[in-house]
Amino acid sequence: MRIGLLGTGPWAAMAHAPALSEHTGLDFVGVWGRRPEAAEELADRHGTRAYDDVDALLADVDAVAVALPPAVQAQLAVRAARAGRHLLLDKPLATTAEQGRAVVDAVREAQVASVVFFTSRFLTRTDAWIAEQAGAGGWFTGRAAWLGSLFGGDSSSPFADSPWRREKGALWDVGPHALSVLLPVLGDVRRVAAAAPGPGDTVHLVLDHVGGASSTVTLSLSAPSAAEGATVELRGETGVAVLPDSSETTVSALVRAADALIDAASTGRPHPCDAAFALRVTEILAQAEALLEGAAG
Template identity: 80%
Template structure:
């Protein structure tokens, strides 16, 4: 499969480009970015071609991987799908429900495959744990914490300057990760029952799930470094279960996401983390954002 990369920022450089170069089932055919010089530099590092015209890239490849802000990703994903390209997308799918729905509609109408890269779903140990807990069932409640220190005062992360993260905060950046773990285990969220702000960009959510369980989420990019970390605890009829610590970096997870895209494209069977699932996560985030806006306003 010939694949192109859209994006030239830190995430494209540290994760997407290395994974696309390394995957033996992919031909990394080119890079397009909003900054021409950065696209050229990234393409040179990985022995591929920089494109000035994104539509020319779409015409030359079978698929695209996207490492761009969600608002930019959604519009380009629609164009890529209409050009017949399979899509390896990043989370969140879009910055609004309307734009997310446009991606899903374009994927369906074009008959292309889509996979949204929710990191935890493509880490082998984590995905095995999620599947095992879904089979166990009988869960009464869950609590998820996704606490980053991007804005904790002592961070040197290249993502700290990201404009969309500054605007959308932890809800939209790490919220998708938490939802990608909870929804397959507890069922879809029937509604966001409560949403409250905390320190910095921290938010607290309470969800009611279709399976009858409830969950609470604490999401932040503003935690002190010593307090940062990820955790999910389930409690139910069979006792408790705790999400295992992830091993391996984003490149390994992206290699598995690329495997999933190849399988979906080859079989025509949608992956559980397709654009439709990405849209559902976007809808839940938008509901939570509306509740927070009402509370703050």
């Protein structure tokens, strides 16, 4: 599969470009970015070509990977799908339901494959745990906490100055991770029963799932570095299950996501983390955001 990369920021450089370069089933054709000099630098590092024009890149590939802010990603994903290109996208798919629906509609109309990179779903041990708990069933409640220290005051992360993260906060940055684990196990969210703010960009959610279970979710990018980490705990008829740690790298997880895209494109079978699933995550986060804004107003 010939694939191009849209985006040249830290995430593209740290994760996407290395994964596309090392994947034996991909021909990494080139890079396009909003900053041509960054595209040149990233392309040179990985022995591929920099493109000045996004449509020229789309003309030379079968698929694109996107590492751009969600609103920009959504626009370019629609453009790529309409050009008949398969999509390896990032979370969140978009930051409004309307943007997300536009991507899903374009994917459906063009009959292209889509995979959205929810990191946890492409970690081998984590994915196996999710499948095991989904098969067990009988869950009464769940609790998820995704805490980062990006805005904690002592962060040296290159993502700390990300404008969209500064604007949208933990709800949209790490919220998709929590939902990607909870939804396959507890079922879709019937409603966001409550949403409340905490320190910094911290938010607390109470979710009502269609299967009858409830869950609570705490999200933050403002935690002290000593407090950061991700936990998921489920309680039900079979007892207590806790999300295991994983030592896999992001690059290896992205390689698995590319595997999933190749499979979906060749078989026509949608992947569980396709654009439609990512849209549902976007809709849930938008509901939570509306509740938070209502409480603030």
